[in-house]
Amino acid sequence: MRKLILNAALTLALTLVVALPASAQQLNLDFPDLEERAEEVVDVTLDASMLRMAAKFLSNTDPEEKAIRDLANGLQGIYVRSYDFGKEGQYDRKLIDRVKSQLGPTWKPIVTVRSRKKENVNIMADMRGEQIVGLVIIAAEPTEFTIVNIHGKIDMDRLAALEGHFGVPNITTEKDHD
Amino acid sequence: MNLEDDLKRALHRESPAPGFAGRVLQRIEREEAHAHRRPIWWRAVAASVTLTALIGGWAAHSIHEHREGERAKEQLILAMRIAGEKVHYAQQEVREIGSNATKEK
Numbered sequence: 001m002r003k004l005i006l007n008a009a010l011t012l013a014l015t016l017v018v019a020l021p022a023s024a025q026q027l028n029l030d031f032p033d034l035e036e037r038a039e040e041v042v043d044v045t046l047d048a049s050m051l052r053m054a055a056k057f058l059s060n061t062d063p064e065e066k067a068i069r070d071l072a073n074g075l076q077g078i079y080v081r082s083y084d085f086g087k088e089g090q091y092d093r094k095l096i097d098r099v100k101s102q103l104g105p106t107w108k109p110i111v112t113v114r115s116r117k118k119e120n121v122n123i124m125a126d127m128r129g130e131q132i133v134g135l136v137i138i139a140a141e142p143t144e145f146t147i148v149n150i151h152g153k154i155d156m157d158r159l160a161a162l163e164g165h166f167g168v169p170n171i172t173t174e175k176d177h178d
Numbered sequence: 179m180n181l182e183d184d185l186k187r188a189l190h191r192e193s194p195a196p197g198f199a200g201r202v203l204q205r206i207e208r209e210e211a212h213a214h215r216r217p218i219w220w221r222a223v224a225a226s227v228t229l230t231a232l233i234g235g236w237a238a239h240s241i242h243e244h245r246e247g248e249r250a251k252e253q254l255i256l257a258m259r260i261a262g263e264k265v266h267y268a269q270q271e272v273r274e275i276g277s278n279a280t281k282e283k
Contacts, residue, residue: 042256042260044253044254044256044257044260045253046250046253046254046257050250050253051250051254053246053247053250054247054250054251054253054254055254056247057247057248057250057251058251058254065255068254068255068258071258072254072258078254078257078258078261080256080257080260080261082260111268111269111272113267113268113271113272115271119267121264121267121268121271123264123265123268135261137261137264137265139264139267146260146264148257148260148261148264150261156265159258159261159262159265160262160265160266160269161262161266162258162259162261162262162266
């Protein structure tokens with residue numbers, strides 16, 4: 001009996017040791033004060049089951065949709081909050097630190113773009129060896145604040161390649177020309 | 179004595195009219211057949227109603243699932259577009275800095 005309990009405890013401990021680092025970290029992305037002040041809010045919450053469902057509806061023939069489906073295959077969740085304010089100074093820049101403080105020790109900053117004129121972008125990845133198993137993108141513009149949290153294995157180059165697709169103009173390129 | 183005679187007369191055994199038993203049996207059969215026919219008809223109605231409800235429920239569920247799927251697809255495309263746009267911008271900025279540094283050298 002004692003041996004049985006010991007075995008069960010060991011199995012549970014091993015499961016936790018293996019499962020915890022593998023599970024992606026879900027962040028608290030609720031900012032009700034921002035929602036109230038924003039003129040436009042984008043709120044996307046797709047867990048693993050919703051992602052599987054969405055993937056079923058993506059076209060097999062359309063190259064962009066196919067690319068998205070391939071990218072989404074390794075994911076466990078995507079969470080996006082984007083707030084568009086009509087004027088500047090509607091949010092506290094400390095929000096970036098508030099999001100960053102939620103990240104564990106396995107998270108590393110991979111790209112930080114600081115610009116006075118354009119947007120500031122912080123990209124942090126949950127690295128497991130060479131593999132990215134989680135991604136947080138924080139983009140702060142004077143009148144816009146966006147956070148993207150992706151759980152699961154993700155290919156950054158393939159993700160970046162999606163920009164400008166779906167008939168949507170290449171926004172960053174257009175801004176650069178301004 | 180009269181009472182005794184009256185009772186004997188009233189209670190004496192009398193044979194039924196010819197064909198009485200046959201008529202009784204026929205009537206029983208007719209009523210049984212009638213009684214059986216009604217439940218079958220009602221069962222058919224009940225089965226149709228149940229089937230219609232099942233098909234209707236399934237159709238409603240399919241429509242709901244389709245709508246949910248389309249909504250999830252749109253959300254996924256939007257999320258990927260936003261994420262892709264931000265990563266692309268960051269990559270572009272890094273490349274720009276890299277090329278400027280090379281030019282300066």
